[in-house]
Amino acid sequence: xxxxxxxxxxxxxxxxxxxxxxxxxxxxxxxxxxxxxxxxxxxxxxxxxxxxxxxxxxxxxxxxxxxxxxxxxxxxxxxxxxxxxxxxxxxxxxxxxxxxxxxxxxxxxxxxxxxxxxxxxxxxxxxxxxxxxxxxxxxxxxxxxxxxxxxxxxxxxxxxxxxxxxxxxxxxxxxxxxxxxxxxxxxxxxxxxxxxxxxxxxxxxxxxxxxxxxxxxxxxxxxxxxxxxxxxxxxxxxxxxxxxxxxxxxxxxxxxxxxxxxxxxxxxxxxxxxxxxxxxxxxxxxxxxxxxxxxxxxxxxxxxxxxxxxxxxxxxxxxx
Numbered sequence: 001x002x003x004x005x006x007x008x009x010x011x012x013x014x015x016x017x018x019x020x021x022x023x024x025x026x027x028x029x030x031x032x033x034x035x036x037x038x039x040x041x042x043x044x045x046x047x048x049x050x051x052x053x054x055x056x057x058x059x060x061x062x063x064x065x066x067x068x069x070x071x072x073x074x075x076x077x078x079x080x081x082x083x084x085x086x087x088x089x090x091x092x093x094x095x096x097x098x099x100x101x102x103x104x105x106x107x108x109x110x111x112x113x114x115x116x117x118x119x120x121x122x123x124x125x126x127x128x129x130x131x132x133x134x135x136x137x138x139x140x141x142x143x144x145x146x147x148x149x150x151x152x153x154x155x156x157x158x159x160x161x162x163x164x165x166x167x168x169x170x171x172x173x174x175x176x177x178x179x180x181x182x183x184x185x186x187x188x189x190x191x192x193x194x195x196x197x198x199x200x201x202x203x204x205x206x207x208x209x210x211x212x213x214x215x216x217x218x219x220x221x222x223x224x225x226x227x228x229x230x231x232x233x234x235x236x237x238x239x240x241x242x243x244x245x246x247x248x249x250x251x252x253x254x255x256x257x258x259x260x261x262x263x264x265x266x267x268x269x270x271x272x273x274x275x276x277x278x279x280x281x282x283x284x285x286x287x288x289x290x291x292x293x294x295x296x297x298x299x300x301x302x303x304x305x306x307x308x309x310x311x312x313x314x315x316x317x318x319x320x
Contacts (some may be wrong), residue, residue: 080158
């Protein structure tokens with residue numbers, strides 16, 4: 001899922017080593033630019049920030065669809081042959097994917113790997129050329145009922161292949177926030193491909209820092225325009241966008257697949273930005289909205305009491 005979220009804060013964070021230090025790291029992972037910022041005790045903050053790329057590499061090695069030796073690839077290859085013992089990280093991913101399918105009435109379907117491979121998205125996106133094109137016929141869409149999770153043992157029915165899609169990025173942000181807060185950071189911001197997850201506070205209230213996050217939502221039809229700014233002092237926040245304005249290849253093929261048709265989604269919605277408590281939930285609902293289209297997505301997200309910003313091909317914006 002391609003997202004563009006511009007991050008700002010109420011005012012700049014003042015670095016006060018007597019209270020809290022701030023450290024950031026930027027790198028690439030999961031096919032996207034990643035930037036993580038930590039606020040916390042200056043005694044430990046530099047040690048913590050150095051661990052961020054290491055933790056992301058561990059997650060990617062477990063979840064990547066583009067690494068033949070990842071846990072996901074091994075389990076996909078073992079479909080129909082019985083159970084495999086999986087790591088806690090992979091179990092959390094599978095659990096989140098199954099929960100996302102339930103929350104969205106399977107508008108997010110975690111078994112789309114064979115379909116999206118056949119559409120030409122079989123390698124990391126930066127390796128896809130304009131000449132990549134879809135196969136003449138696409139595989140049948142699988143069902144989440146073909147996924148069997150028993151503790152740390154996973155079995156996939158024959159023909160089932162998992163693809164976490166943007167759920168992987170959202171969950172990675174959740175894990176980084178959870179684990180680095182537990183390790184001592186007072187605030188964590190994880191920006192993975194523009195999808196943002198935060199936890200804690202960016203500084204300390206009353207001592208030169210801030211207690212709120214402001215996240216600006218960019219209009220994918222005009223990337224110089226900020227549609228709105230999401231402001232919160234909640235302990236955890238996630239803002240994720242799905243869009244068909246980017247990650248397009250071949251003859252207009254994009255990465256948003258409608259599991260009901262088993263083909264590229266063709267609605268009038270060009271962007272769905274969703275605000276929720278956790279990254280994987282934001283990603284799931286943003287995907288579902290893109291599949292539904294401008295009008296149906298509003299009804300669905302309103303019913304689920306989810307905050308959103310939707311952009312129609314015509315430029316019309318709806319929000320709640």
